[in-house]
Amino acid sequence: MALLRAREVIMAHFRPMLARHDITEQQWRVLRVLAETGPLEATELANRASILPPSLTRIIKALEEREFISRNKVKDDGRRALLAISPTGLALIEELAPERAAIYEAIEKRYGAAEHERLLDMLDSLIQSESTEG
Amino acid sequence: MALLRAREVIMAHFRPMLARHDITEQQWRVLRVLAETGPLEATELANRASILPPSLTRIIKALEEREFISRNKVKDDGRRALLAISPTGLALIEELAPERAAIYEAIEKRYGAAEHERLLDMLDSLIQSESTEG
């Protein structure tokens, strides 16, 4: 599957950066979503980060232990909890942001910025066509 | 990551089929490669199926126990072994082939055959541009 291979070669560029800071790709995704979107409940966070609930439970636990995120129970509903990125977590994201941008720029330079954008559009279109009609 | 989501929505169509026959996506990929290419050594098989060696070791073990594949040591080199699909495994692949084709046709119908092909070309191009210069 071409999608699988494409994802591999792209992520290969980011792994060294993530390894240096001792976080996984998924933990990074969770932190980025929280940094960009603000506090979220677990279900919404799982959707936005494309992570399944069981995985998210474990990731939250790990990130909480390292104090990258905090959780506050929602009043009036004992099931839900609001997850928010902490100052420490936010600092990490911001520290990685320039490197992340540089890596994407390098990819665009090799592959072509226009091609890159067109590819993203096509992928979004594919996702839409499949997820709506199902 | 758009690549991740795209892969998810595509694979979602195949999962019910695979679950019915009690094989995983990766096991299916291994069997397909062996069916299409003929007997291979583990390293080559891992590359073609985009599976890492440790995973392949486990998958081979599982497929061997179910007698979907066979392994024969290579003469003159005690490290290598030739992996080949068995008649049982081949029968499974051939049984699934029509359904697989139908699913891809349905996707092309929704998404557009030309778009589909263009997307594959772009992905291959991306893979090339990253894996060669890396």
Added chain:
DNA sequence: ACCTTGTAGTTAACATGTGAATTACATCTA
């Protein structure tokens, strides 16, 4: 022959993917 280096596979340890079952809580309804 011995030692070094390289290669093919495997094992280990930990994180995530995936589906099913379970818990805790909400809500609805009789």
Added chain:
DNA sequence: TAGATGTAATTCACATGTTAACTACAAGGT
């Protein structure tokens, strides 16, 4: 208000992804 149903999150069991370490064998050099 008790019971049925629905929802959010977790837990369980197993398969894979990922890196590092390790074993087994091969090839070369001394």
